Amino acid sequence: MRFKTLLLWDMKFQARYGFYLLYGFLTVFYIVLLLSLPLSWKENAAAILIYSDPAAMGLFFMGAIILLEKSQRVTSFFAVSPLRVIEYVCSKVLSLSVIGMLVATVLAVATNCRSLPLLLLGTFLSSVMFTLLGVIIATKITSLNQFILATVPIEIIAFVPAVLHLFKMTPAFLRIYPANVCMDLIAGRDFSLIGLILTMILIAVLFVVAYKCVGKMWQNQGGVKL
Amino acid sequence: MRTIRLSFLHMIKFVRQDKMLFAAMIAPLLAGIAIHFAVPVAEKELIRMTGMPAILFPYYSLFDVFFASITPVMFCFIAAMVVLEEHDDHIDRYLFVTGLGRNGYFISHIVLPAIFAFFITVVLLPVFGLMSMSVAEIFFLSLAGSLQGIIIALLIVTLSSNKLEGMAVTKLASLMMLGAFVPYFVPAPLNLCVSFLPSFWMGKAMAEKEPVSMLLSVLVSMGWIFIMKKKYDRKI
Numbered sequence A: 001m002r003f004k005t006l007l008l009w010d011m012k013f014q015a016r017y018g019f020y021l022l023y024g025f026l027t028v029f030y031i032v033l034l035l036s037l038p039l040s041w042k043e044n045a046a047a048i049l050i051y052s053d054p055a056a057m058g059l060f061f062m063g064a065i066i067l068l069e070k071s072q073r074v075t076s077f078f079a080v081s082p083l084r085v086i087e088y089v090c091s092k093v094l095s096l097s098v099i100g101m102l103v104a105t106v107l108a109v110a111t112n113c114r115s116l117p118l119l120l121l122g123t124f125l126s127s128v129m130f131t132l133l134g135v136i137i138a139t140k141i142t143s144l145n146q147f148i149l150a151t152v153p154i155e156i157i158a159f160v161p162a163v164l165h166l167f168k169m170t171p172a173f174l175r176i177y178p179a180n181v182c183m184d185l186i187a188g189r190d191f192s193l194i195g196l197i198l199t200m201i202l203i204a205v206l207f208v209v210a211y212k213c214v215g216k217m218w219q220n221q222g223g224v225k226l
Numbered sequence B: 001m002r003t004i005r006l007s008f009l010h011m012i013k014f015v016r017q018d019k020m021l022f023a024a025m026i027a028p029l030l031a032g033i034a035i036h037f038a039v040p041v042a043e044k045e046l047i048r049m050t051g052m053p054a055i056l057f058p059y060y061s062l063f064d065v066f067f068a069s070i071t072p073v074m075f076c077f078i079a080a081m082v083v084l085e086e087h088d089d090h091i092d093r094y095l096f097v098t099g100l101g102r103n104g105y106f107i108s109h110i111v112l113p114a115i116f117a118f119f120i121t122v123v124l125l126p127v128f129g130l131m132s133m134s135v136a137e138i139f140f141l142s143l144a145g146s147l148q149g150i151i152i153a154l155l156i157v158t159l160s161s162n163k164l165e166g167m168a169v170t171k172l173a174s175l176m177m178l179g180a181f182v183p184y185f186v187p188a189p190l191n192l193c194v195s196f197l198p199s200f201w202m203g204k205a206m207a208e209k210e211p212v213s214m215l216l217s218v219l220v221s222m223g224w225i226f227i228m229k230k231k232y233d234r235k236i
Helices: A003-017 A017-037 A038-052 A057-071 A074-080 A084-109 A116-138 A144-167 A172-176 A178-187 A191-219 B004-016 B018-050 B057-088 B091-096 B101-128 B133-157 B162-185 B190-195 B198-208 B211-235
Strands: none
Touching: A003 A017, A003 A084, A003 A191, A017 A038, A017 A057, A017 A084, A017 B101, A017 B162, A038 A084, A038 A116, A038 A144, A038 A178, A057 A074, A057 A084, A057 A116, A057 A144, A057 B162, A084 A116, A084 A191, A116 A144, A116 A178, A116 A191, A116 B091, A144 A172, A144 A178, A144 B004, A144 B057, A144 B162, A172 A178, A172 A191, A178 A191, B004 B018, B004 B057, B004 B101, B018 B057, B018 B101, B057 B091, B057 B198, B091 B101, B091 B133, B101 B133, B101 B211, B133 B162, B133 B198, B133 B211, B162 B190, B162 B198
16 A cells, blocks of 8 residues: 555656656657668667666656655655655656657557567666666765766666677677667567576565665765755 | 856866866766777677678668767756756856846856867767767757757756656656657658657758758757746746
8 A cells, every 4th residue: 555655656747747747748759750760770779768768767757756755855764754764765667667668658659569479578678777777876866967977877778789680780699788678678579588587586676675775865865965 | 258158167166166167078978988899899789699781870860860969968967957957056046136146147157068068979979979970960969958958957847846756857857858869760751750850850961861850959948948047037
């Protein structure tokens, strides 16, 4: 019940700050863009769009979300409430994954994707991974500029190999690289089972790190610039 | 003039604290190196894999349009974030009643970063551009990119009330750059649907080598800036 309330609160927060409106507009824009591309480009373009935007939105927005919560002292209230850190982290991850998966579904249907279940699994895993990374970084920074800078290396590590992999420009052993596994799933291609297991392990590790970082942030709640 | 310079230097000092200034200076170089060296390599690989005569080559000028847009958009985005931060902290109000005034604030926080971006683009574009360009084309792309940066900064500041909304609006506003794609992929007259975007005319000028489109790009940008400046004055 408590988790459900928090999840709804997070979704309302995101709606209030225009996330749903923004992604509604972006979805329409992406559909128009994809439909205007040559047929041979469409499939790969859709995979890149889904992986780099709706799936990665947690990495883009989490800094601003947590900084706003910090500046409004919301996290201080969470710290003294019965709410548990695990619920907070899960709520952040799920609320953003919902938007990502909704957008991915619409784009997939509009572009006749190869396999919707695989695409949704890939989008969900990417979304969880990026949101957890966003949470970890956001707990350690005090301004949005710092967050933007800190996410750049992660974007390079996560996006460049995945895009190269999509165009089959990476060595075969990199099929097990989590970003590439997610890209394979989103593109509806054969994926590495070992890679999928590695992705799950990575998510579990990120979850533990995010859990510890949020717990520490709640304990050390201090001043912050937004 | 002195107040504008001081206000600009104050903003630079503010941005330097977060190492954002260093990132803003290094990012155009990295983007330039990536485009100049990685795109031709990717083209060779794609040709080898597909057996087609050319894949990315017809769009090399589109890469140049994007490169010309990157530096101004980045500089103006950082400036817009500072404006939002100062607006949240009510600092801007105090600055308006000094000799700086509203227009001085606008020039020091939005226009000067765009002017700096213009000069950086003029220098970097011939070095890292994929196509050989005339002086007029380099000047035009740098100018159009800088005007687009001002429009994006004005959109961010005008449409958002805090940094979270600023991030969302940034995402939306940065789509303005994608208008450059349209002349390359969408046939006329259908592509005129996005003719309200300055980037469309930038793309058209480079894709079809039309000097008239260069002029139209600047005119459309000026129209945007005129409208957005009025909204900005009402909000700030």
